[in-house]
Amino acid sequence: MFEISSPAPSKSARTRARISAAAISSFVANGYADTTMRTIAAEAGVSVGNAYYYFPSKNHLVQELYERVQIDHAASARTLLAQTDGLVDRLRIVFETGLTTLTPYHRIAPGFLSAMIAPDSPLNPLSAESSPARDLTIALFRDAVDGATHRLPADITALLPRALFVMHLALVLRWTYDESTDRMATSRLLDAGLRLFALAIPFLRLPGVHAGAREMLRLITEVRS
C-alpha cells in the first residue's frame, strides 16, 4: 500500500507527456511554422510558463516528435525483421516501414524540411541535438544488417548502418517532394536502389570495388551538420 516514489514525479511525467502529445498533434494539424509554445500550452491545458518549464523551446518538442517517429518505426520494422534473414529484404523492411511511419506527416513535411535543413539547425537530423532519435534509427539499420545472412566484408558491414541512415534521409528528402499517388515514385526508387545493391553485393569482394565502396561509405558516414 506504500509506494517508494512520491506522487509528484508521476504527475510531472503525465504533464510532460500531455505537452509532448499536444505538440505532436499541433505539428501534424498546423505544421512547424504555425505551431507555437502558446498553441501547444493551450492544447495541453497548461500555462505557457509551465510548458516552458518542461521544454525550453519549440525545437525541444520537435525532438519529441522525432523520437515518437523513430519508436514507431522501430516497432513496425522489428515485427517484420523477425520473419526473414535475407539482407536485401531486411534493408527493404527498414526503409519501407520508415516511409510508412512518416505517411501522416507528408503534408507538413515541406515546412519541417525548411526548418531542419540548415546545417546549424538543432532540428537537423545530423545535429548533435538529434542524436537520440538518430541513434535509434542507426541501431535499427544495425539490427537489419547484423541479423542477416550475408557474405559482405566486415569493414563494409561496420560502415553500413550509419551510411544507410544518411541514405534514408536522402530517400525521405525525395519522398517530401513526391506528389505521385501513394508516393509510388519514392517506392520505385527504393526498389531500383535495392535491386542494384543486390547485383553489386558479389562484386564487393573484388579488391578494387571493395576499396572504392569502403571509401564511399566512410565518406557518407562522416556527414554531420
Add this chain to the structure above:
Amino acid sequence: MFEISSPAPSKSARTRARISAAAISSFVANGYADTTMRTIAAEAGVSVGNAYYYFPSKNHLVQELYERVQIDHAASARTLLAQTDGLVDRLRIVFETGLTTLTPYHRIAPGFLSAMIAPDSPLNPLSAESSPARDLTIALFRDAVDGATHRLPADITALLPRALFVMHLALVLRWTYDESTDRMATSRLLDAGLRLFALAIPFLRLPGVHAGAREMLRLITEVRS
C-alpha cells in the same frame, strides 16, 4: 552615326544589369534573408519602385544569381572539357568546376538552402521558375557525355545529363554542410563516386545491370519540385 535601336532600351538594360549586380553583391555580403529589395535598390542607386519595375520580387533576383553561377560554371568547364575525351574525366571537370564556381557563396549557402529546399519554393533548383539556370547545367552535362569516347548503352547516355544534374544538387547539398579545409570531404566524396562509376561502366552492358541502372536513372530524372 545613326543607330537603329533607340538609346532607351540600352539605358534600361544598363539599369537592369546594375540592379542585378547589386543584388548578387548584397546576397554575397549579407545572405538571402538579410537582403531586401530596399537594400538592393540603395546599392544600385535606384528607387525601390524602379527596382520592382525590373524585378517583381527578390526571388527574381535570386534567379539572376543562379544564371550568373551557371554561366561562370559553363565557362570554366568548357575550357577544360576541350582538353579530354575521357567520360569520367569530363564528368569530373563539370562537377569540380561546379563546386569551384560556388566557392564565394559557401558562407551564405545555408541561408539559401533553407529558402530553396521547400518543394513549392520558386527558388528550388528543380522548380519551373529555375528552369533557365537548370537547363544550362543540364546542357553542360550533356556536352560532357556526348563529347566523350565511351561505350555506354544509348538509353543510359540519354538519361545521364538530367540524372547527373540531380546528383550535382546532392553533391552541392553535401558541400553546404562541409566545414573541412578546402571542402576536402566533398572532393573526396566526388572522387570515390567517380571511381565507383568507372568500375561500374563495363557492367552496364550486362542485361540485368543495364535494366536496373536505366530504371534508377529514369526515376532520378523524374524528381521535380
